[in-house]
Amino acid sequence: MKYPFWLLLAACMSSVHAADGANTRREGIVVDLNAEASRLAPNDLARAQAFVEFGDATPGVLAKKVNTVIQAALATARPYANVKVRSGNTSTYPVYGKSGRTIESWRMRSELLLESRDQAALSELLGKLQSQMAVGQLTLEPSEDATREAENAAIADAIAAFNARAKIVAGSLGGNWRILQMNVNNTSGMPPPRPLMQRNKVAVAAAPMEDMAIEAGESRVSVNISGQIEIDRK
Structure with missing residues (x-):
């Protein structure tokens, strides 16, 4: 008596599953x-954020002020080969008057992000940058x-x-x-x-500060x- 192929295949698969169950039984x-x-x-590894923020009635003048500080900061950082420096966020937003309808002036903020495993070099660089920029955050990990x-x-x-x-x-x-x-x-x-500090004040010092501890x-x-x-x- 001949059986259909699908019936034979089902019988074979049932035998395989039964064998597998026997093998896995503990x-x-x-x-x-x-x-x-x-x-x-x-x-x-130390990471830091340095930023500058200014206000002015004219957006073009404001952008020039901020860009001048950023370019000077990049020039200050250039000799520090062990410190990676890249641009962070840059934003410009209006400042409205009391009525909330009229723009009285503009604010602009621009960031530099620094990273280094040479913490002594980063500390020294941050001390110099604080004559031009504020340090927003410093973390260690x-x-x-x-x-x-x-x-x-x-x-x-x-x-x-x-x-x-x-x-x-x-x-x-x-x-x-x-x-x-x-x-x-x-x-x-x-x-x-591990955050060491976070500073939200917008301040540019008149002279270089000590190396940041x-x-x-x-x-x-x-x-x-x-x-x-x-x-x-x-």
Whole structure:
């Protein structure tokens, strides 16, 4: 007796699934485990925002004032090869009179964004720039290299903690254990920047200021290990 092809195919697939189910059936006890570890990473990357903001009745005159300061600041920063400098946001907006309908003047703000792992050079440059611009924000955080190094060390610690917990559980149940699966997660991601200062005042000093003091400190990088172990029954 001949059977249709689709019926034979269905019978074969049913046999395969039955075999797969038999292969994945566990004889031991499956236990979910978690472990976490963290390491400190040095805040070796500094970022700063310097800005200038002026007001004037004429937009063209205002733009010239702001651009003059920005160009002078870029010239001041040029000798500092270890400091990356790029343009930030630039905005111009009207200032209305008491009636709220008439524009009395204009305000313009322009930013420079600075970044460096040479914190001494950045500190010195910021001190000079404060004779022309205001410092809006200064933050410290670990660089990618520092974060990766701390994360790798934390992974090793977390795996060791996972294995230690597995031994405790298996010993309590009186059996041998093996890992079925393991997931490694960076629970903190890139550590949040550590703000050192934020200044909203619009001020341009008359003379260069002292180097800006920077205390780097450290940030904590955390890793979580989750997985399953199987404990053989004796």
